Each structure stands twice: as C-alpha cells, then as structure tokens.
Amino acid sequence: MKILVVGAGAVGGYFGGRLLEKGEDVTFLVREGRKKQLEEMGLVIESIHGNVTLQPKTITTGEVAGPFDVILLSTKAYQLEGAIDSFRQYVGSETLILPLLNGIVHFNKLAEEFGEEKIIGGLCFIESTLDRDGRVIQSSQAHRLLYGERSGERSERILKIEDCFSGTKADIRLSVNINQELWHKYLFISTMSGITTLMRAPIGPIRDNENGRTVISQLLKELVSIMKRINAPIADEIETIQLKQIDNLGYQMKSSMQRDMEKNLLVEADHLQGHLLEIARNKGIVVPVLEAIYANLKVYERML
The missing domain is CATH 1.10.1040.10 (N-(1-d-carboxylethyl)-l-norvaline Dehydrogenase; domain 2)
Structure with a gap:
C-alpha cells in the first residue's frame, strides 16, 4: 500500500518511521524546512524500543505524487484546515484517511470535505517529541496506535491495512470498537x-x-x-x-x-x-x- 504521512513530527515521524523501517511504501508530506532537514540528516528516531535512522521519501504540497491508499494525518487539531488543503490533491477515489488527532470533532470536518466513507477511526498513545535537531525522541513504553472502521466492521479494506501495519516495532493494532x-x-x-x-x-x-x-x-x-x-x-x-x-x-x-x-x-x-x-x-x-x-x-x- 502507498502511505502518505502528513507531517514528520513527533507522532507522524515515529509511526511513519516504524512503517518505513519495516519496508512499507511511505512518503512524508512536509514543509520545505523539514524536507531539507530530513534530506541532510535522515529521519532519526531515538526510542527505548530501538533507535533507527532512515532515508524517507518526502514531498511538499503541490508536488506531483499519489494518489495514496492511506493518508495518515498526525497534525495538531488547530492545524487541521491547513493540513486538509495541503493533502487534498493526493486523495484519490479509493484513498482512506486515518486521522490521529486528539478529540472527536475533526471527524465531522473531514467527512464534510472528503465524504464519510473515506474516513476511518484512529488514535494513538505515545510520549514523544522533536528535539532541536529534528530527531524524534520517544521516551516511554507507550507507543500504541489503534485504527478501525467506525462501524466496527472487519471490512476487506481494513484487513488490507492490518496486513500492511502489522509487524512493526510500534504497537499498532486493529480495533473493532474504535468509536468507544x-x-x-x-x-x-x-x-x-x-x-x-x-x-x-x-x-x-x-x-x-x-x-x-x-x-x-x-x-x-x-x-x-x-x-x-x-x-x-x-x-x-x-x-x-x-x-x-x-x-x-x-x-x-x-x-x-x-x-x-x-x-x-x-x-x-x-x-x-x-x-x-x-x-x-x-x-x-x-x-x-x-x-x-x-x-x-x-x-x-x-x-x-
């Protein structure tokens, strides 16, 4: 599956990095400054679950790419509208959007923009931050990502994501009760x-x-x-x-x-x-x- 991670910060950088480490097809949508930083030093993850330095594929908004199978959205809630504008062009007819934002109201906004059927449920528990050099520092046992159909269905498309997301060094799990x-x-x-x-x-x-x-x-x-x-x-x-x-x-x-x-x-x-x-x-x-x-x-x- 082709995965687009919106942002390469403390959350997107970590989970996207773990998928890339596994060997999945991951691209990071970033701003020019972060793109240059990643090109120069790589995506560096320092974690109690294992350190790794990766050479990720990156794009900035407007570059030709995609469409993608999954868009992993890991921005802050107050960045949502800008993020939507940044990745809109990479959403195809079969693209699924997996938001990891805190709270609940962002689902309404995403459904309004792209349609309810494109949005799956997602959340994460992780203690991580970016240091001054842009390294992802993950410092506790918590590094869990949950996702699933909001209907609770074990659909064909969600099982494809499960196959793609399994086997990483992060705790990424399919949930059949994601709404709760x-x-x-x-x-x-x-x-x-x-x-x-x-x-x-x-x-x-x-x-x-x-x-x-x-x-x-x-x-x-x-x-x-x-x-x-x-x-x-x-x-x-x-x-x-x-x-x-x-x-x-x-x-x-x-x-x-x-x-x-x-x-x-x-x-x-x-x-x-x-x-x-x-x-x-x-x-x-x-x-x-x-x-x-x-x-x-x-x-x-x-x-x-």
Missing part, C-alpha cells in the same frame, strides 16, 4: 491535559495531594456526565477505570498540552475542553472545574 476507544481517549486526554495545565505540574504531585486528587476526580465526573448526556459510547465503569490509569502513570508524566505550554506553543483548548464545555452549556450541565480549566487555557492563549 476514541471517546475513552477523549475523556482521558481532556482530564490529563486539563489538570496538568491548570496545576502547571506533572501528574504525580497533583495526584499525591489530597485536594489535587479531589479535583481530578471531580473533573472526570463532569466530563463523564457530559458524554453520557449525548449518549457517547463510553463504558459504564469508565470513571473508575480511568482513575486507576491515572494512578498508574509515572510520577513525572506530563500531558502533551502541558509540554506545548512550556514551549509557549498553541494548544488544543477549543478542540478538546472547549467542545465539551459547549455541550455542557447547551445541556445546562454545571461543570465548574471544566470552566476553570478552559478559562486557564484561553488566558494562556491570549498571552502568547
């Missing part, structure tokens, strides 16, 4: 990013503080109540499950949103907490912790 996986991740990342950015601390010190733990629990309750009100496909015991997951996180674990704030970068406030807050306000759900978290993020954005 998406909502569970949405809940987890909105909680984790919200609480760590509000407290300006890794999860360990927050959870070890009695009041901090209370705030984590209250935020989870608020977000679960919002999701249940719109009949999101979340598990009955998801609040308990995710509290246990938070307890098992490393003491110094930070959310990617918190890391972005520390670098004075844009954050996905509207795409994550903002979308849930809008639902809460429309449904008359009282969510004081979510209100405080969103206010904190918007004040940060205004000060950039």
Whole structure:
C-alpha cells in the first residue's frame, strides 16, 4: 500500500518511521524546512524500543505524487484546515484517511470535505517529541496506535491495512470498537491535559495531594456526565477505570498540552475542553472545574 504521512513530527515521524523501517511504501508530506532537514540528516528516531535512522521519501504540497491508499494525518487539531488543503490533491477515489488527532470533532470536518466513507477511526498513545535537531525522541513504553472502521466492521479494506501495519516495532493494532476507544481517549486526554495545565505540574504531585486528587476526580465526573448526556459510547465503569490509569502513570508524566505550554506553543483548548464545555452549556450541565480549566487555557492563549 502507498502511505502518505502528513507531517514528520513527533507522532507522524515515529509511526511513519516504524512503517518505513519495516519496508512499507511511505512518503512524508512536509514543509520545505523539514524536507531539507530530513534530506541532510535522515529521519532519526531515538526510542527505548530501538533507535533507527532512515532515508524517507518526502514531498511538499503541490508536488506531483499519489494518489495514496492511506493518508495518515498526525497534525495538531488547530492545524487541521491547513493540513486538509495541503493533502487534498493526493486523495484519490479509493484513498482512506486515518486521522490521529486528539478529540472527536475533526471527524465531522473531514467527512464534510472528503465524504464519510473515506474516513476511518484512529488514535494513538505515545510520549514523544522533536528535539532541536529534528530527531524524534520517544521516551516511554507507550507507543500504541489503534485504527478501525467506525462501524466496527472487519471490512476487506481494513484487513488490507492490518496486513500492511502489522509487524512493526510500534504497537499498532486493529480495533473493532474504535468509536468507544476514541471517546475513552477523549475523556482521558481532556482530564490529563486539563489538570496538568491548570496545576502547571506533572501528574504525580497533583495526584499525591489530597485536594489535587479531589479535583481530578471531580473533573472526570463532569466530563463523564457530559458524554453520557449525548449518549457517547463510553463504558459504564469508565470513571473508575480511568482513575486507576491515572494512578498508574509515572510520577513525572506530563500531558502533551502541558509540554506545548512550556514551549509557549498553541494548544488544543477549543478542540478538546472547549467542545465539551459547549455541550455542557447547551445541556445546562454545571461543570465548574471544566470552566476553570478552559478559562486557564484561553488566558494562556491570549498571552502568547
């Protein structure tokens, strides 16, 4: 299969690199600066799961290429519209788009642009970053990518992707319940990013503080109540499950949103907490912790 990875950053660079390392036909759609960097030093992955330096195929928007069988979309949510414009010309009649963005609202935008039938579900859990030299630094056991038909069907096309994606050094798996996986991740990342950015601390010190733990629990309750009100496909015991997951996180674990704030970068406030807050306000759900978290993020954005 011909795979186009949009971006060669901390997420796309890692998973695209692992597919390329396996021997798959992978091309990276990048900007001129990143293209030059990759040509000069290669795609460098430094990971506890194995280091590798690769010589990837790269294109910039407008170059003749494709169409591609799969487009792996790994940008930030606030980059979505620009990303769509950048890869539109590479979408053919049989192309499937696999987004790894946080949240849920991007599926509506992608379906509007390309049609519901072209969009499959996807998400990832990974702690990775680009260093100053453009190397992908992946520093924890988590390097999981899940994908699947949003209908849950084990379709012929999804099985072809499974064959292509299997056998890499990353944990890439087909899910037959990707919709629930998406909502569970949405809940987890909105909680984790919200609480760590509000407290300006890794999860360990927050959870070890009695009041901090209370705030984590209250935020989870608020977000679960919002999701249940719109009949999101979340598990009955998801609040308990995710509290246990938070307890098992490393003491110094930070959310990617918190890391972005520390670098004075844009954050996905509207795409994550903002979308849930809008639902809460429309449904008359009282969510004081979510209100405080969103206010904190918007004040940060205004000060950039």
